[in-house]
Amino acid sequence: MKFLDRLKQYKFGVFLALVLLISIGITIGGMIIYRTSGAYKYDLSRPGYEDIRGDVDNKTDESAPYSTNGPIDKDALKDFFDRYDKITDRLNEMNNYGSEVLSDENLNFQTREFIPEETVVGEILESTP
Amino acid sequence: MMIASVFLVVQVIARPEDSAISANCLAAQSILKRLEKADISTRINRGSDYDKLLNLMFAMNARLASNRIAAPELSEITAQFSEAIDKFRSHYDGYNDDLDRVTDIKCNEKPGEFYDFLEKTRISRKKLHEDVGKLKELFSEYKNKLNALVEDRS
Numbered sequence: 132m133k134f135l136d137r138l139k140q141y142k143f144g145v146f147l148a149l150v151l152l153i154s155i156g157i158t159i160g161g162m163i164i165y166r167t168s169g170a171y172k173y174d175l176s177r178p179g180y181e182d183i184r185g186d187v188d189n190k191t192d193e194s195a196p197y198s199t200n201g202p203i204d205k206d207a208l209k210d211f212f213d214r215y216d217k218i219t220d221r222l223n224e225m226n227n228y229g230s231e232v233l234s235d236e237n238l239n240f241q242t243r244e245f246i247p248e249e250t251v252v253g254e255i256l257e258s259t260p
Numbered sequence: 261m262m263i264a265s266v267f268l269v270v271q272v273i274a275r276p277e278d279s280a281i282s283a284n285c286l287a288a289q290s291i292l293k294r295l296e297k298a299d300i301s302t303r304i305n306r307g308s309d310y311d312k313l314l315n316l317m318f319a320m321n322a323r324l325a326s327n328r329i330a331a332p333e334l335s336e337i338t339a340q341f342s343e344a345i346d347k348f349r350s351h352y353d354g355y356n357d358d359l360d361r362v363t364d365i366k367c368n369e370k371p372g373e374f375y376d377f378l379e380k381t382r383i384s385r386k387k388l389h390e391d392v393g394k395l396k397e398l399f400s401e402y403k404n405k406l407n408a409l410v411e412d413r414s
Binding site: 173175182186187188196198199200201202203207208211214215219221222223225226227229230232235237239240241 | 274277281288292297298301303309310312316319320323329353355382385388389392393395396399400403
C-alpha cells in the first residue's frame with residue numbers, strides 16, 4: 132500500500148518513466164525486425180552508402196498502370212510493348228552479376244600454375260612362385 | 261614376377277599461396293566492399309524493374325482473359341517469371357551474406373578461411389548470374405509468344 136501511495140505522489144514521474152520504457156521497447160522491437168527481415172541490406176540511408184544513392188532509380192512512374200480492361204487492338208498493344216520494351220531495354224543494360232569481377236586476376240591474387248600431371252605414385256612388385 | 265604400376269592423375273587445384281592471399285587481401289577486401297555497394301543498387305533497380313514487368317504481364321493476361329482470348333502459355337510464363345524473381349531475391353540475400361563474410365574476416369590472419377569464403381561467394385554470384393539469364397529468357401519468351409498470338413489472330 133505504501134508503495135502505491137508513493138507512486139500516486141509522483142504521478143508525473145511515473146508517467147514519464149513508463150513513456151520512456153514503452154518507447155525504448157518499440158525502438159528495440161523495430162530494430163530487431165529491421166535486422167532480421169534483411170531490410171537493412173537495401174537501406175541506402177545507412178552511413179557509407181551516400182555515394183550510391185544516386186545510382187538507384189527512384190523515379191516514380193507517373194503514367195497510369197496498364198489497364199486490365201479494354202480491347203486488344205493496335206493502340207493497346209503498342210502501349211503495352213512500349214512500356215515492356217522500355218523496362219527490358221533498361222534491364223539488358225544493367226550489370227548482370229558476371230563472374231569476372233571476383234576472379235583472382237581482378238583481385239590481384241597470383242594463382243599457382245595449374246598443370247595436371249601424371250605422376251607415378253608407386254610400383255607394386257608381386258613375385259610369383 | 262609382375263610389375264604393376266599405378267598411375268594417378270594429380271590435379272592441383274588452382275589456388276593462390278596463403279602468403280599471396282595475406283599480402284593482397286586487404287586491397288581485395290576494399291575492391292569487394294565497393295563491389296557490394298554497386299551490387300546493392302543493381303539489386304534494387306533490377307528488383308523494381310522485374311516487379312514492373314510482372315505487373316505488366318498480369319495486366320495483359322487479365323486483359324486477354326476479359327477479351328476471351330485463351331493464352332495458357334502466357335500465364336505459365338508469368339508464373340515461371342514470378343518464381344524466378346523469388347529465386348533471384350533469395351539468391352541475392354545468400355550472395356550478400358557471403359560477400360559480407362568475405363569483407364568482414366581478418367584475412368591476413370586467416371587467409372585460408374578468407375579464400376574459402378571467396379570461393380563460396382563466387383558460387384553464389386554464379387547462381388545470381390544464372391537467375392538473371394533465366395529471367396531474361398522468360399521475359400523475351402513472353403514477348404515472342406504474345407507477338408505470335410497477336411499475329412495468329414490478325
